[in-house]
Amino acid sequence: MRNHIVVTVLAVLVALLLKACANVSSPTGGKKDETPPQVVRTLPEDKSRNFKGQTLEMVFDEFIQVDNLKQELLITPDIEGNYEFKPIKNGLRLVFDKPFLPNTTYTFNFRAAIKDVTEKNVAENAKLVFSTGAQLDTLAISGRVTELLGGKPLQNAVVSLYRTSDTLDILKHKPFYFTKTDKEGNYLLENVKQDAYRVYALEDRNNNLRYDSQTAQNEQVAFRTEPLALDSSYSKVNFALSRMDALAPKISDRNPSTGFFELGFDEGLQSVTVALDNAAGNAVFNLIEKGKTVRIYNTANRTDSIPVQVTAVDSMGNQSQQNVKIKFDEVTNKNRPPAKEKFDTKTDPADGQKVLRDFVYELQFNKPIVTADLAKVQLLADTVTAIPLDPARELVWNPYRTALRLNKKLDVRKGVRVIIPKGTFFSVEGDTASQVKTTHELKDPENYGSIAGRVNTNAPNVIIQLLNSGTSEVTAEVRNQYTYKFNYLDAGDYLIRVIVDDNNNGKWDQGNFADHRQPEAIFFGPNVIKLKENWELTDQNISL
Template sequence: MIRTILFALLLLFLFDRCAQQVSPTGGKKDSIPPNLVESNPLNKTLNFKGKKVELFFDEYVVVDNINQKLVITPEADNPYSYKQNGMSVLLSFKNEFKDSTTFTLNFGDAIRDFAEKNPAKNLKIVFSTGSSLDSGRVYGTLKDMQTGRPLFDALVGLYNISDTLDITKQKPYYFSRTDSSGVFSIENIQTRAYKLIAIDDKNRNMLFNAKDERMGFLEESVTAGVDSVSYNISMFLSDNTPIKIQRTIPKVNNYSVVFNKPVERVNVTFMNKDTLPYLLEAGGSLKFFNVEPHPDSTLVKLTAIDSLGTSADFEQKIAFQQQRGKDRQRDAFSLTTLPEPNRPLENTFTYKLILNKPVRSLDDKNITLITDSLSHEPLSSFQWSWNANHNIATITAKSFAKDSIKWDIPKGTIVSVEGDTLPKTFLKHPVLNEEDYGIIKGRVVNPDTASNYIVELVDEQYKMVKVKEGTTYTFSQVPQGKYFLRVTVDRNRNHRWDTGDMSKNRQPEPILYLKDKIILKANFELNDINITINEKSK
């Protein structure tokens, strides 16, 4: 009997333990931002004479770097302090606001919820110290010029018109940011003339960084509340900072002159009888190579030219480091090709061997094109030539291969100016099968005879696949896929797209996109894929 009672009590104990409720762990993450429920003054208050602004939210909030993120327009020289109190934030200003003026306090993402730090969205307060609110408005859309796509969260500003306007140092008088459709609207602004400028503002400091931020502008001034039009602005990269030598890197084997920005070309003039091999590397670095014999230093004159066509002249002394051992430490000698390895080739093709150093010698009798197990043709049997810096060999060749085209480059056949040799290299490409590809044909409609036209076929990542100049085009051997067609209006006929320069009030050359995406299937031909030039783009 006692054993039965003890067993029953044990079962009750275990059942009680199993039935206990435990609070669930984790839970859905709070992604809802704090909402403004009241403010003092109320939004759009008139005749405001106070020096305090208080915001009340529906949950506990924290303040994040408000001194940097809160933007007051028009810009007011009025210092303030802030106090965070649970579900409210109080701003106390030192002075009263300027009379008869409409002010906008835009908080950006400076106020966030306490739990998950979600920022309050579109948080701004508008009030007037006069008897009416300024009602001027400027609106429109932004798009990227190279892709035609709308830009999100770009800064669109209205600037006071001035001969000394410098957007790298001056913030806009009024501003707005674009939504996901690239749309902007600047409201409650004084009715007068402004300069309208848009910038990427990636670091959100409201200043233009020419090195990596896009910008766009209108040539003529705009008048808020008078011009009832939607402004369309195209954004582009335009680094108009002066070219400078940022630093030099002397080594035993080479000497690099590094510019502060990418340059398209550098003209080099040696000031004495000595000469040195050199080449311009990607990213704006001009490298000279140490070739014996040479003096302790070599004086050169450099003329660097950027993508805007701006040039700068420098005199530079090239002085290599002294060698401290028997062996030199060389950078690796490497090769790339165009087309890249494993890309299909036609039987008649143009090919480029691209070396990272100027070449001293190339044995074109021992570099061979292999078309089958028995056919080995030396490079010397084809037409080929060097570029000016002797690091790119362009080859025009013909093969009778059925399956693959191969280049055999034995060790020792290519030697750099530093004396090192390219290791044995074997390059292979399949022979292009026309049935695996398609054709796209079309023309430029309504062209301007004074301009040249650059027609590009680009993929879904906007990488250029094919290019043709003129008003008609045929793109053959195009892989199956989805594409866009864009046309650059080459107004100065220099065979490239030229960016704009706001300091000269010069817009970039227009780039137009075909509205519809092109879908191409293998072994198909698409005709009359035309793009029309409007009068404004001529």
């Protein structure tokens, strides 16, 4: 009986031991594995010549996992056909359905596709290079890709090379050579054949390796004006990407009502003008919904069809002129006029915000103003003494009469008060704005800082802009002068941006890809400027 019990216990212990050995798991405890997988063997050997096969293998010194191979693996030049991925022990195998091109050097860059199974360490320099001929191409091109307007590096931007001897182009075909940028915007394209190439960089949003300029993708792009004759390796071939939108805005939607007619556009507009036929009088209209809708008001209570000419300009300066007919709905028992939109008024600066002696004050309305008694606008020095205003010179409407700007040089001791009584403004819908009453102290220089410097350039026309480093919002700017000083700045981080204004129109102009015209050049200061209260930073100079 005792022998039977001993045998039974031994059998249980052996079974438990075998089960423990069968369960493979990541080791627990001990030092964390930070060593990435290392390549120990490839088929063919790296940098081999005269390879004629259609199967590639890469084996590592530990178990690996392969993630997002189709997105991570970069094969240059581009291959014909497809490949099948097969896992093998400690590695992977790629089987291609078509042979490689003869006398061609291929580079397979696996980037972040290969990792170890324990800590997900990415295999470094997981590349395989071989030639199908006797010559191994060794030329390289490298550089950095950034955003032109923001100056920030672009990750996963595509840098493309097209041979000038080919009829392929970036709009319809994949490149002969390509690579992608890292998180710092840097790129390196190796093992390139000596030849002449058209070189591009683009923000490939849909991963098709082509530039989509006429679609909703509207990708950023940059190009070299002249082909690159690659007879030696090149570095610092940098690109600054921007959108080259050549599409004019189009009307995409029409919505009638009894009180107004709305025209929807396929993009936001920078500006718009509306001209009615002579019998309809002057058009009263407004841009709403972030500039994507033009609302035309029925001020003459018309219900017939009215010819309208709409001239629309988008943020890139593309303009369209479209002739349409609009027809307001008739008022019936079932079709009542829409309820009046609540009349809202905002001020910039808001009540309580501090201001400069060069006082700029804007009233913003949510619908057009048709009647205004500007003599009722009051400006009080130190909240007591009336300041005379010249409405014709110091009060300016925007084109839609939805904003009124006051510009006044203040001669005050402490501050200013603005009072605008109810009944000063009447909207297109006949209602009046509520009273406006705001008070503003003058800014104390000790609570602010300043930034000054010089731009060294031979360019005749420049725009110097101060940007908020975090938002890229323009805080201040000066035109056509080479020295600058920006005063009364809040503490924070800033950047200096310089636009070379070639046509001296006071704004940055985009390029045109179809016409091979470059955008106006933009340069940034070398560093983020960190400003504190009561600091005066000078010598923030930039050489273009």
